[in-house]
Amino acid sequence: MVKALERIDNRLRWIDQTRLPAVVDYKESDDYFEIIRAIKRLEIRGAPAIGIAAAYGLAVAVERAKIYNPDFIRKVGSEFKNARPTAVNLSWAVDRVLARLNDSEGNPISDAQPLWEEAEEIHREDEQMCEKIGANGAELIEDGSTILTHCNAGALATGGIGTALGVIYTCRNQGKNIKVYVDETRPLLQGARLTAWELMHEKIDTTLICDNTAGMLMRQGKIDCVIVGADRIARNGDIANKIGTYPVAVLAREHDVPFYVAAPASTFDDNIKTGDDITIEERAPEEVTRGFGRATAPDDTKVYSPAFDITPHNLISQYITDSGNKPGGREQS
């Protein structure tokens, strides 16, 4: 299974996801600015993965600067938190590392070791949560199912086998015969470039579709369920996930197709009441007008490009989590 992130000595190594699927390019750095830049550019992406990267990034910064002053470390922590606003995993992971600024007796740290330890722990826990999500989710999926997914919630987006895709890999390992339709996921094509690549690497029966094909397939009865990941889950169960998730959930309800959200504990944000309180990141117009280098719209076109949308809890059939499957707010038919 591909590894999105890895600690190599005192550096972070990552696969540059902007270059997939054409080039499998690993980068390494001991410079925290480069790690923040990689998160902003989506070289490292997916809610759990950016949290893990930020945790390692803090350790990288302190290791290199050899400054143990809490103000400095908190400032670096804020820079990581501000890299992307929607996924809660980023600030969740940074806060966990910042909680190690003092040892158990309250003395300030004198080297970066405790920060590395916490980052590695976060990474290990995420890997284990993915395994549990996979096992719990597989209970909902029958042999012979055809699953639709949106964006990439796989190994590339996490510290383990993924959340939504973790369920698919676990089904495969259990001997179930699973087919997957992958939404291409405009505008940055995480579905086409990353999910299709990852699933094919794992020899899963994969069919790529344009985002606007999902409705027709559901109407034809060709989709048994939808599984997606999440970037943040509010107290009332509303979720933020990649733009285009909400219309898929609406289609799923219309066609009586179960809609599952797979996410680890680190994605649930008890401080946020409803999806309306989640900050939605907006991306640069060029990602739409010149997506992969070629002009697809006039340069001066006005563009609105939110990176995520909110799917209300009443469209969600089940949450698949590391601590079990929980019913969503959608009425069961």
Ligand code: MRU
């Ligand atoms: O902008 P991205 O590619 O970081 O968006 C990622 C998603 O929306 C994923 O579905 C989400 O982070 C869950 S990943 C387990």
